[in-house]
Amino acid sequence: MQDTPALEISEPRVASAASPEGRAIFGRTLIRVTSLAVLALIVMQFLKTAGVTEMGFANWRPVAVALLAWSASLCLGMVLSRGQHGERAVFLLPAVLLTVAFVIFPTIYALFIAFNSWNLSAAAGRQFNGLDNYRQLLNDGGYWNAMKNMGYYVTAVLAQYVIAYLLAILLNQNIRGRKFFRVVFLLPFMLSPVAVSFMIGKSILNSQYGPIIPVLEALGFTNISFYEDPWLARLNIMMLDAWYSIPFMMVLLLAGLQAIPFEVLESAKIDGASSLQTFLHMIFPLMLPVSLTAIILRVIFELKLIDVVRVVTGGGPGSATDTISLFIYREGIQKTNVGYATALSQFYLLIIIIAITVVLWVANKWVEKVT
């Protein structure tokens, strides 16, 4: 009898869609064809928008739909072409695509817009203006005034830290009703800053109808106003901000305190260290990484401050409580000066990145040295 394997060798292998290889080829083809198609659509629409050709859609919406379809085909193509590896990639792909669509692309596009004069009322539309926005920014007193205010607000985070630390230590003690107080102290953090601003900033501290006014009048105060004096206004904004922000820091610090091994504190006690010595030489150094995390997170949140100020003072009196976010909001939304507002945002982002990087580097060096 003849062996059959000879036949198998001589028979040409035809890849079918059902075979793994066929699926791989189909997957790769799908990715290439759909990628080329969507790229062609983007180029076509871009040329139409630029006025080079007539062919294209009335707006970018069909291209956005095509991009969604391409994303789906990319996922399918990855699975078909790369099998198990492709399936793993598909788990990540939606997140990657969303990040590209909603973070990376807008950032790059914003960088481009920042070099344009784009007043929404201008019939001419967007016009490239080079570095003009950045030159204007350097001479914009309002922007630098807001930047100065941000310095005040960020400095206030240190006071918030101290208060949060004290509260965390208090709640870490074995006191009666500890769990109750932990929940109560967290309540402000659960409230919307806008609601807090309205309830306290606009209502309780209202200079005409606020329930606190009769109390102060009974104490002999007259012409009471919480936001007329620039520094008093700033302090009130800081206090409102602190009211709902301190619990956040407190929770982080409390978690850090609870993570300190009991044996370490017990050994310090056995060695005869006082409570103050234990705190200064044991707890505080051990808590430094947590403290820095809490402070840096709060600083980052603080740099975006807008809600409280927008509701309570609108940046006033004058520009005494203005913030960068509010300044950009006015420039971009109310004055519809999109190009300049984008340049302001980009510049602010750059400053934040540099400042936080420097602070983190210095802080890490310090923590290493201390611990």
Add this chain to the structure above:
Amino acid sequence: MRSRILRQSANRRSVIKAATGAAAGLYAWGIPGKSYQRALAQESVIQQILAIPGAGAQPTESDMQRVGELVLEPTKANVQPGEFQGQQLTFLGLNNGGVHNLVFRPLSEAGQEYTGVQIEWIDLPQNEVFARVQQSIVSDTIDFDVLEGGAPWEGDILGQGLASAMPDWVATQVDVADYVKLLQPPVGTWDGTTYRLSIDADAHNFNYRSDVFANQDLAAEWSAAGGAQEWGVPQTWQQVQAVTQFLSGKQLDGEDLYGILDECAPWGGFGWYFFASRASAYAKHPDNSAWLFNPADMTPYVNNPAFVRAAQDVIDALPFEPSDQVNADGNRTWQEQFLAGIGSMLHWWGDVGSNVYTNDVSVVQDKVMFSILPGSDDVYNNESGEWDTLPTGPNFAPNEAYIGWGLYVMNRSEASGVNKAAWSLAAHLGGKDLGTWTAVYPSGFQPYRTSSFNEDLWATTGLPAEFVASYLASQADSYNHPNGAIEPRIPGIFQYYVAAEIELARAYAGEITAQEALDAAAAAWEQITDDIGRDSQIGLYQAALG
């Protein structure tokens, strides 16, 4: 102040309320077949709706639904029952102070039931509405069929061909010839085509406390203090300044007295109007229709001596105004302050008058009267650079602030096949009879029709005749004044206003001087003009001036 609110006892308002409330309430419930309703059926529609709810009461939602039902006849004449079944409209408007869209909703319910149209409402606060509209325009994502917009925006909306022209049947249904002079073309038109359906006319008038200026004790004190003229309602801004200073520290009926209430905080561009009212008598010369820009080259006038003087007036008055006035926006000055009994003088839109007897927060019934804005002993002449004293006496120049809200049907409604439904809704809300009702009761709108100035009609609501006469005269005299300060309908006008109010707020807070603030505003205005396009702005400004 709290005690003043709590002390509200029987007054003319409560009496009127009691007298009209029961009858109007019965009618508002629409009890079918009752003799009361049969009697009212013989009255005109306008008399019927003005009785709902009657003076001294703020209309409830069911009141407004009933009013909407009663004014439906003109719609029925042009639209078949269920004609818009399955169609959906999107209406973008305001939600200020519980009025505007919140009044439109119940007013349009009967119409929705009759025509079958569904309405989706987009509510926005006043200081954000224009920015939202402009972003929709630029991003080509207009998502509304009917827009409640201001005449100053027409450069941005009509100038870009985004609105649908008003059909003839709508013009007939709403009787556009009945609009006051201020709202006649070119307002609402672009290149000769009418787009706007008016629901409001706007001008700042002068609201004052009649009890303060009729008080004999204050008159005696004023004379003793060497007051320059007889104690009475100030006729010029110079007198307003003097009276404000005089009233500081004085009391009436145990309450602190204050003079003028200035709006000092930025308010999304609307804060500009309060400063402009302070400035118009100084800056608007009878011989020159232009008062904001030089029409030849769009050079701003905003930092000329007239505007600087007005800003300095506010700075000088602030120490005599209530505490925290430097942070007061427009909502605070009229609702939280003037209607609540704080302050003796207020330059504001006519909403104050229509709320004195009908708003639940008001405690100033029988204490408020009206006039056009104060004048000035002299007026700045931009041509000569000198202050002129007119032979006719003080210069009066009412600030035709904002011209008024209108309804604009967008082109989008044509593409989606809901254009007639959109115009029908607009015509219903801008109907002739309803126009008087919205002027009488809190709605956010002032009288905008000649027919609404019939004092006899207002008298049927139970409002005091003297009050009605004073209010309507202040409105009509502002709208029709030969030296009215008209604002330009040019693109980006609110950018100019926002830029100016931000700088003015800094001056009011003492950060910079009045001159520095207005120089900065002028520089910002130049920049805005360049950004938008100087040549096109010059052409549109000249066209707006007529």
